Amino acid sequence: QVQLVQSGAEVKKPGASVKVSCKASGYSFNGYYIHWVRQAPGQGLEWMGRINPNSGGTNYARKFQGRVTMSRDTSISTAYMELSRLNSDDTAVYYCARAGCRIVTGTCYSDYWGQGTLVSVSS
């Protein structure tokens, strides 16, 4: 069965960086985009970007460009999201999610989600 397992909670100081991992299993990792979505406490869902695990190509939301780096290690079926220059507004649960269609078929919804990783930014 498809599973996405994320790394554990992080506490960071303002100005620091955080790197969250998302280990995929139960399907062909290279065949499906991985999306990253975050949710601040009590707030809605915010799409951050996506990575094509096959090519490594990325699309980032304009808001995060210059601060976010999405990467992958295909040998261990793991995607990563690194966010730099953290501030208190970055306190949120960060989710990875798999696209529901193969990359070759185009853009798609997200069908499987990780459990979420809480990143807290505080001095």
Place this chain on the structure above:
Amino acid sequence: DIVMTQSPDSLAVSLGERATINCKSSQSVFYSSNNKNYLAWYQQRPGQPPNLLIYWASTRESGVPDRFSGSGSGTDFTLTISSLQAEDVAVYYCQQYYSTPFTFGPGTRVDIK
């Protein structure tokens, strides 16, 4: 960027009654070449990740109860829960995946009256 709006912000419905949530996109998310609307609905219960309910505006995800249905095209969409159950208490989000960034609506909270 495509802006997604939802109405109402919240609603309370009696058990067994119908709940209707509306979602509007700032531009069409209908792709004429394949006749598909690039619109999904998710349910999020407290402390849980989102759960896919509906995709392509009206296709129910496997395992989702048939009391959930999606309709609409172009810029206006609706999620209907035909007979509200206690386990349906959650926040519901629409999302467009027509073009990046794949924006979400602000969410609609559904409670029991």
